[in-house]
Amino acid sequence: MTAPRRLLLVNGPNLNLLGVREPEVYGTATLDDVVRIATEAAAAHGFEVRAVQSNHEGVLIDAIHAARLDCAGIVINPGGLTHTSVVLRDALSGVALPVAEIHISNVYEREAFRHHSYVADVAAVHVIGEGVGGYARAVDLLVEVIAGRAEG
Numbered sequence: 132m133t134a135p136r137r138l139l140l141v142n143g144p145n146l147n148l149l150g151v152r153e154p155e156v157y158g159t160a161t162l163d164d165v166v167r168i169a170t171e172a173a174a175a176h177g178f179e180v181r182a183v184q185s186n187h188e189g190v191l192i193d194a195i196h197a198a199r200l201d202c203a204g205i206v207i208n209p210g211g212l213t214h215t216s217v218v219l220r221d222a223l224s225g226v227a228l229p230v231a232e233i234h235i236s237n238v239y240e241r242e243a244f245r246h247h248s249y250v251a252d253v254a255a256v257h258v259i260g261e262g263v264g265g266y267a268r269a270v271d272l273l274v275e276v277i278a279g280r281a282e283g
């Protein structure tokens with residue numbers, strides 16, 4: 132079966148506040164801008180994007196499980212769940228799709244509690260601290276991983 136040309140874009144809790152609060156940390160772009168950036172990057176490779184943002188862990192997990200059926204990979208900014216959620220990590224490893232982890236801010240230069248990611252070792256791609264432009268790079272790198280798997 133040919134791999135679907137669709138990516139799931141997941142944004143976790145509080146990322147709906149992008150551009151509204153804390154611009155000094157996260158910039159002024161909104162969640163809609165993020166979705167547009169990722170969608171345009173994906174389109175350049177012939178992929179479409181299904182975007183989900185939720186403040187509820189279970190909603191994110193259901194979206195990840197559903198991606199198993201019709202997506203080729205997952206770009207995820209898990210928000211604060213990055214540093215707390217074994218269940219989100221288990222969902223990602225359970226669907227066995229290639230994953231790109233993206234963070235807008237440089238979590239390694241912030242508070243110590245942000246230095247550990249439960250997602251990091253189930254992700255093939257990591258883009259950290261490049262602002263919202265990092266979503267485009269995460270898409271580009273994930274598409275390379277998907278292409279490599281298809282060849283190999």
Ligand code: CA2
Pocket residue numbers: 144145146148149150151152153157208209210211212213233234235236237238245
């Ligand atoms: O830098 C990132 O992308 C983060 O994933 C953002 C999370 C944070 O918990 C991670 O440590 C790093 C926070 C998302 C909340 O975003 C907001 C945006 C605007 C205003 C308030 C929160």
